[in-house]
Amino acid sequence: MSFVFGPVPSRRLGLSLGVDLIPAKTCTYDCLYCQVGRTTQKTVHTNAFVPIQEVIDELKKRLEIFTPDAVTLSGSGEPTLYSKIDQVIAAIKRITDTRIAILTNGSLFGQGVVRRRVAGADIIMPTLTTAFEETFKTIHRSHPELHLKSIIEGLKRLRQMYNGQIFLEVFLLAQINDSQEELDGLKEVINEISPDKIQLNTVVRPPADQSAISLDMERLKEIRDFFGEKAEIIAETPLRRRWGQYDTMVESILAMAKRRPLRASDIATLFNMPLQEAEGVVKGLEIKGTLRQLEHLGEIYYMLG
Ligand code: SF4
Known part of the structure; x- marks a missing residue:
């Protein structure tokens, strides 16, 4: 549980x-x-x-x-x-x-x-x-x-x-x-x-x-x-309602990335989702230019773009 x-x-x-x-x-x-x-x-x-x-x-x-x-x-x-x-x-x-x-x-x-x-x-x-x-x-x-x-x-x-x-x-x-x-x-x-x-x-x-x-x-x-x-x-606000859960999650990810770099695995753990799904979400945000990649000690982190 x-x-x-x-x-x-x-x-x-x-x-x-x-x-x-x-x-x-x-x-x-x-x-x-x-x-x-x-x-x-x-x-x-x-x-x-x-x-x-x-x-x-x-x-x-x-x-x-x-x-x-x-x-x-x-x-x-x-x-x-x-x-x-x-x-x-x-x-x-x-x-x-x-x-x-x-x-x-x-x-x-x-x-x-x-x-x-x-x-x-x-x-x-x-x-x-x-x-x-x-x-x-x-x-x-x-x-x-x-x-x-x-x-x-x-x-x-x-x-x-x-x-x-x-x-x-x-x-x-x-x-x-x-x-x-x-x-x-x-x-x-x-x-x-x-x-x-x-x-x-x-x-x-x-x-x-x-x-x-x-x-x-x-x-x-x-x-x-x-x-x-x-x-x-x-x-x-009605805007947030329309966008639903995905928007809420993205808002959380961006707020966290503002504070410290995140790995896809961190997002998977935090939102209880498969790693592949978390990688898909961050990739989408990277394509939009909202997040950018940073490599550190062989690991990929994401920061605000
Ligand atoms: S909103 Fe739901 S969880 Fe909260 S007090 Fe009412 S019935 Fe209980």
């Missing part, structure tokens, strides 16, 4: 290596907008799903060939369901100085034990979509034991005990949580939570449910202005 993925270019963190601690698709929610697909294991019970040492060994190997801007605990489910996430954070800190971020739905922060487990991370990125219980259930199809009031209370308490940064993602869906009443409610609770940033997102990739409809950029900008100076839009 592979636990480390990426690097993934992200507007929020730069180039990030993802660490996936949760089997697909295990989550406390089953969001309308989920890009991983429908939740098959809906649970609120934490578990040590994978062996820490295997995760750390794999991460160490990736870090030998690439230094990311962040290591992100995320992936194919809710990372705070991993019962030893505090030990994973501590183990990552022993092998790298890179910032550690957690991409979480925040649903378990009502529990003090979960808040304490994540406190070693540098950035926590929880999601909040509404201040109303009914809308919460519609969007997240949450586990029956979860209640919005306790989640919001948990986020406020996290702010009080946590010294790192909180980037609060507000995921917006047309005709579900974009009315003025919804936005007024959100603004009030967000002020109480007091995150460092408010990051507005909407559907940009195929969602789990067709009823998840995105907001257009004009509306997102209006909402950003309504939330004030901490707010920013993080939804990907």
